[in-house]
Amino acid sequence: MRRKIFILLAAALISAFMAAGTLYAAECSEGGAPLEIVNKSGREITGLFLSQTGRESWSPNRLSGPLAAGASASCDIGRDRILGLSDLKLTLKEGGEIIWRRLPILEIFSITADDKLEPRYERIKLGS
Structure with a gap:
């Protein structure tokens, strides 16, 4: 009985978060938890690319x-296929x-591009 109540409450909470927009759907369909990128650079970012280091x-x-x-923005980066360290490339509207x-x-x-x-x-x- 307790398990059923827990499952119902968990489902209700997930539905509430999704309706409120606090859980972001992945903008790319790969796998794993999404990466949030916050742009505090003062510039427009036009691309985000990943490569194994x-x-x-x-x-x-x-x-x-x-x-x-x-x-x-929140985007699925395919965490389930990433091994080890990665390089992340940002492209800018102004070029470069x-x-x-x-x-x-x-x-x-979550990663923030600061003003520099x-x-x-x-x-x-995870798991620690």
Whole structure:
């Protein structure tokens, strides 16, 4: 009986969060938890690409559209296929790109591009 009540409450909470828009649907259909990118750079970001560190083999653009200054987006980066450290490349509307090297992306769920286009994030080690 308790298990049924717990399951019903969990389903109700998930439905409430989804209706409120606090759980983001992945904008890319890959697998694993999405990555939130917060743009505090003062510039428009037009692309977000990932590569295994040292490979320089970039994924398709993970943004579904440009990310305006001050905005954020949540995107599935295919965590279920990532091994080890990753490089993340941002492309800018004004031209140019910035590459963040050797990120422990499997432990990052939200990353901010600051006003110097440096990455700001907290590592969350799952299972510890």
